[in-house]
Amino acid sequence: xxxxxxxxxxxxxxxxxxxxxxxxxxxxxxxxxxxxxxxxxxxxxxxxxxxxxxxxxxxxxxxxxxxxxxxxxxxxxxxxxxxxxxxxxxxxxxxxxxxxxxxxxxxxxxxxxxxxxxxxxxxxxxxxxxxxxxxxxxxxxxxxxxxxxxxxxxxxxxxxxxxxxxxxxxxxxxxxxxxxxxxxxxxxxxxxxxxxxxxxxxxxxxxxxxxxxxxxxxxxxxxxxxxxxxxxxxxxxxxxxxxxxxxxxxxxxxxxxxxxxxxxxxxxx
Amino acid sequence: xxxxxxxxxxxxxxxxxxxxxxxxxxxxxxxxxxxxxxxxxxxxxxxxxxxxxxxxxxxxxxxxxxxxxxxxxxxxxxxxxxxxxxxxxxxxxxxxxxxxxxxxxxxxxxxxxxxxxxxxxxxxxxxxxxxxxxxxxxxxxxxxxxxxxxxxxxxxxxxxxxxxxxxxxxxxxxxxxxxxxxxxxxxxxxxxxxxxxxxxxxxxxxxxxxxxxxxxxxxxxxxxxxxxxxxxxxxxxxxxxxxxxxxxxxxxxxxxxxxxxxxxxxxxx
Numbered sequence: 338x339x340x341x342x343x344x345x346x347x348x349x350x351x352x353x354x355x356x357x358x359x360x361x362x363x364x365x366x367x368x369x370x371x372x373x374x375x376x377x378x379x380x381x382x383x384x385x386x387x388x389x390x391x392x393x394x395x396x397x398x399x400x401x402x403x404x405x406x407x408x409x410x411x412x413x414x415x416x417x418x419x420x421x422x423x424x425x426x427x428x429x430x431x432x433x434x435x436x437x438x439x440x441x442x443x444x445x446x447x448x449x450x451x452x453x454x455x456x457x458x459x460x461x462x463x464x465x466x467x468x469x470x471x472x473x474x475x476x477x478x479x480x481x482x483x484x485x486x487x488x489x490x491x492x493x494x495x496x497x498x499x500x501x502x503x504x505x506x507x508x509x510x511x512x513x514x515x516x517x518x519x520x521x522x523x524x525x526x527x528x529x530x531x532x533x534x535x536x537x538x539x540x541x542x543x544x545x546x547x548x549x550x551x552x553x554x555x556x557x558x559x560x561x562x563x564x565x566x567x568x569x570x571x572x573x574x575x576x577x578x579x580x581x582x583x584x585x586x587x588x589x590x591x592x593x594x595x596x597x598x599x600x601x602x603x604x605x606x
Numbered sequence: 607x608x609x610x611x612x613x614x615x616x617x618x619x620x621x622x623x624x625x626x627x628x629x630x631x632x633x634x635x636x637x638x639x640x641x642x643x644x645x646x647x648x649x650x651x652x653x654x655x656x657x658x659x660x661x662x663x664x665x666x667x668x669x670x671x672x673x674x675x676x677x678x679x680x681x682x683x684x685x686x687x688x689x690x691x692x693x694x695x696x697x698x699x700x701x702x703x704x705x706x707x708x709x710x711x712x713x714x715x716x717x718x719x720x721x722x723x724x725x726x727x728x729x730x731x732x733x734x735x736x737x738x739x740x741x742x743x744x745x746x747x748x749x750x751x752x753x754x755x756x757x758x759x760x761x762x763x764x765x766x767x768x769x770x771x772x773x774x775x776x777x778x779x780x781x782x783x784x785x786x787x788x789x790x791x792x793x794x795x796x797x798x799x800x801x802x803x804x805x806x807x808x809x810x811x812x813x814x815x816x817x818x819x820x821x822x823x824x825x826x827x828x829x830x831x832x833x834x835x836x837x838x839x840x841x842x843x844x845x846x847x848x849x850x851x852x853x854x855x856x857x858x859x860x861x862x863x864x865x866x867x868x869x870x871x872x873x874x875x
Contacts, residue, residue, distance in 0.1 A: 384622040
């Protein structure tokens with residue numbers, strides 16, 4: 338079973354702060370790189386961290402709020418300036434293509450590579466990517482716009498006893514952001530090696546949190562407990578909470594194996 | 607004569623590097639703030655530097671290349687989330703409104719404030735902003751797309767001897783980016799207190815520099831000399847040059863009063 342590497346490019350919520358940029362993560366699994374969400378500045382953080390984009394073929398966008406996709410145009414444009422030839426696949430709500438195409442046509446007239454948009458239905462659990470070793474499923478969430486998380490599974494083929502094969506999951510990573518507290522996907526992510534669950538607010542702000550359809554650190558911890566996740570990673574922190582250890586303490590009191598998503602850090606699991 | 611303050615938010619060129627973000631500057635003149643260009647990440651740098659946006663009413667975009675405007679959507683969106691009420695005025699090529707409106711309509715449905723787009727003709731020298739104490743003129747440049755710089759003048763009214771008044775310029779700042787070497791605007795910016803002139807390459811890369819319609823550090827220094835600028839500020843550095851002192855040395859050998867635009871720094875003049 339290979340090691341998974343997760344690079345945190347941004348772990349803030351809508352409003353950037355002195356310590357947080359909008360959402361973005363790179364998951365490396367079975368020698369492949371997957372970009373998950375692409376808020377403004379993702380390509381800048383990648384450049385600062387010296388992350389090469391040549392192995393990046395797939396981008397997954399959870400939902401069309403700016404803090405999860407405003408960095409796409411800049412990234413796609415820069416890849417073309419670098420002379421990229423390999424195609425890029427983007428998995429997102431169908432509206433993304435409608436919004437991005439006119440921008441790409443104007444700003445990146447002679448794109449050096451092809452972009453394939455794969456329209457996903459965030460309301461439905463479905464396998465949206467599959468190759469020999471990795472499978473990606475949508476994880477339907479509850480947010481103010483259609484939104485889904487993503488479950489990444491390293492899979493390997495095993496004889497099914499009848500002359501065929503079945504895919505057996507090994508390492509699994511679930512990315513669940515943004516969402517109101519909901520247990521509807523707990524069964525789907527049961528036993529994941531790492532669960533990223535948004536934690537925009539603290540319990541002290543529970544009312545505001547519900548109103549804007551986000552989760553608290555305690556709620557993230559509750560989901561991790563119910564799902565029997567091995568570890569919990571929390572992020573998408575509100576600009577209202579200055580000291581992130583408040584998030585950590587709140588979550589750890591329910592689920593000790595909790596980590597804070599810190600920008601520029603790389604986790605292995 | 608008041609002091610002018612210039613905050614460097616980004617001084618790189620198209621491709622972000624470990625040290626440079628795309629273009630963005632804030633000029634404070636006569637108690638007013640003007641944002642000049644807005645590459646990706648400008649709002650993030652502003653948040654990191656603790657810069658308040660409440661005094662920002664006017665944004666000037668030199669041209670529609672991504673590294674000069676991809677940060678606009680995120681900034682405008684964040685201002686709405688902060689509940690801004692004051693209108694924002696954007697001065698740019700007419701295409702910007704056509705490109706941004708559908709994005710704003712989708713991502714920022716109930717914008718809390720009004721945005722006024724002022725279409726400018728980058729090919730023509732014209733006064734595009736004027737109030738009691740500040741005047742802004744376009745400075746036509748030569749680039750691969752329509753592009754202009756901006757000349758900011760602190761003005762004050764003096765009796766003209768015939769019972770009327772004339773506006774007399776005091777402190778002046780010229781922002782000239784992006785451009786091929788051209789002397790066509792030298793007379794317009796003569797004697798400015800500070801000249802920002804792009805310096806994407808070094809003389810060693812003069813051929814490439816011409817091909818992509820940019821200027822070298824020497825050429826920026828030559829313009830500063832011809833224009834009798836008091837000081838020269840260079841920026842828009844290519845990702846190909848790692849050590850920025852190479853730019854500084856090249857420019858200073860012709861124009862000693864040259865400064866490097868360093869991100870996060872504030873200059874007064």
